[in-house]
Amino acid sequence: MPPYIQWLRYSWLPLVLLACLAAQYLSWFDFLSLLTPRLPAVLLGISLALGISFKSSRIAFTSALLLAVYLSAETASWLHRGQWFSLALGLVACNLAAIAFSRDRSLLSGSGLLLLLAVFAQIGALYALQTCCEQPLIDAWSATVVAIPLPGNEVQFSLEMVVFLAAALLTLLQSIFRPEPTGFGLLLCILLLAATDRFGLPIQQAAAAAGLLLNLLVLRSAYDLAFRDELTGIPSRRAYSRYLLTLGRHFCIAVVDIDHFKKLNDRHGHQVGDQGLRMVAGKIARFGGGRAFRYGGEEFVVVFRGRDRDRALHSLEQMREKIAGYPLRLRSSARDPANSARSRSRRGQGGGNAIKTTVSVGVASSGGKLRSPEEVLRAADSALYRAKRGGRNRVCVHS
Numbered sequence: 078m079p080p081y082i083q084w085l086r087y088s089w090l091p092l093v094l095l096a097c098l099a100a101q102y103l104s105w106f107d108f109l110s111l112l113t114p115r116l117p118a119v120l121l122g123i124s125l126a127l128g129i130s131f132k133s134s135r136i137a138f139t140s141a142l143l144l145a146v147y148l149s150a151e152t153a154s155w156l157h158r159g160q161w162f163s164l165a166l167g168l169v170a171c172n173l174a175a176i177a178f179s180r181d182r183s184l185l186s187g188s189g190l191l192l193l194l195a196v197f198a199q200i201g202a203l204y205a206l207q208t209c210c211e212q213p214l215i216d217a218w219s220a221t222v223v224a225i226p227l228p229g230n231e232v233q234f235s236l237e238m239v240v241f242l243a244a245a246l247l248t249l250l251q252s253i254f255r256p257e258p259t260g261f262g263l264l265l266c267i268l269l270l271a272a273t274d275r276f277g278l279p280i281q282q283a284a285a286a287a288g289l290l291l292n293l294l295v296l297r298s299a300y301d302l303a304f305r306d307e308l309t310g311i312p313s314r315r316a317y318s319r320y321l322l323t324l325g326r327h328f329c330i331a332v333v334d335i336d337h338f339k340k341l342n343d344r345h346g347h348q349v350g351d352q353g354l355r356m357v358a359g360k361i362a363r364f365g366g367g368r369a370f371r372y373g374g375e376e377f378v379v380v381f382r383g384r385d386r387d388r389a390l391h392s393l394e395q396m397r398e399k400i401a402g403y404p405l406r407l408r409s410s411a412r413d414p415a416n417s418a419r420s421r422s423r424r425g426q427g428g429g430n431a432i433k434t435t436v437s438v439g440v441a442s443s444g445g446k447l448r449s450p451e452e453v454l455r456a457a458d459s460a461l462y463r464a465k466r467g468g469r470n471r472v473c474v475h476s
């Protein structure tokens with residue numbers, strides 16, 4: 078890549094902002110007057126662009142829907158008539174609930190384009206309905222009452238209320254069973270729409286709050302991409318390097334390595350190997366006692382702050398026992414002989430449905446000649462080497 082392209086890649090955003098500030102200062106264009114009243118549109122526009130470039134269809138669709146309803150409320154006069162605005166808000170809330178159940182995909186993929194088509198079809202249908210049969214539709218929306226039997230009593234809800242409640246409840250259930258930040262973000266967006274419809278929260282405020290939230294969700298997912306290990310879900314090596322910057326003079330580092338992991342991969346396939354990595358990572362994060370990171374391959378590090386090496390050793394010993402006592406159960410998909418020709422030839426070699434996994438651990442603490450985290454890690458590595466040579470499934474301390 079030519080150097081000027083590289084230079085442009087890193088500097089275009091500050092340059093654009095600098096140009097905007099210069100234009101503002103020279104009174105060529107009043108960006109601030111554009112920004113303040115249109116803040117919700119700016120925030121939602123940014124989250125839409127980020128959603129598209131991050132291949133997050135859920136963020137992109139949510140931003141696009143909220144942007145559409147906000148801009149329509151600002152510009153389309155027919156939306157202000159009667160109950161149309163309320164109907165549009167209810168429709169967006171239903172769409173957000175559906176988005177909560179979908180998986181992230183690129184907007185430019187087949188299913189992404191199909192979803193886009195479904196959104197446009199709804200907008201078209203709404204517009205067509207308002208021209209052909211506005212009154213019956215509005216009457217049905219505002220006058221239909223749904224009776225819901227509750228213990229000891231029957232409660233009547235308006236259709237509007239039922240739609241918002243159902244959308245919020247479904248999204249809440251999905252977030253409880255599959256907890257992740259975007260699900261809870263979508264729930265909050267639905268509640269903001271309900272507050273606009275039921276309690277008169279201005280759409281500008283609801284759209285600005287939702288735009289801010291969606292941008293924070295994009296930032297959060299960017300952070301996870303950078304600092305979390307995708308396979309195991311625990312902090313990655315990059316997070317470890319950052320964490321070292323926060324350590325004081327006294328600390329302890331343990332290197333944890335899965336024993337005979339290559340054999341596990343070779344016998345049962347990489348899918349089972351990945352399952353083993355996830356299980357071990359979960360146990361290290363839960364019982365390791367310190368801050369756990371995936372260092373690379375089948376190697377993890379656990380960092381302990383302070384001087385208390387005995388406490389660290391006690392937790393590591395407990396963690397080693399937990400891992401050794403927790404047989405890795407093969408999932409049916411991993412056992413599926415149809416998975417690969419290799420697994421077919423390996424059938425019967427696994428010794429049943431559970432595999433015993435063990436780890437070896439090397440530990441070193443700062444002090445004496447060991448000052449920097451790199452020196453302590455090197456010492457922990459040599460202790461790990463002793464643990465492996467000593468028969469594995471043990472914790473060895475650097476002396």
Ligand SMILES: Nc1nc2c(ncn2[C@@H]2O[C@H](COP(=O)(O)OP(=O)(O)OP(=O)(O)O)[C@@H](O)[C@H]2O)c(=O)[nH]1
Nearest residue numbers: 334335336337338339340342347350351374375465
């Ligand atoms: N399934 C899976 N395997 C991985 C991953 N990263 C590294 N590996 C495998 O981990 C294995 C590491 O093997 P070795 O370094 O020889 O260590 P080992 O077999 O555990 O032997 P000891 O450490 O001496 O007990 C290699 O086969 C790698 O392919 C991963 O993300 N998933």
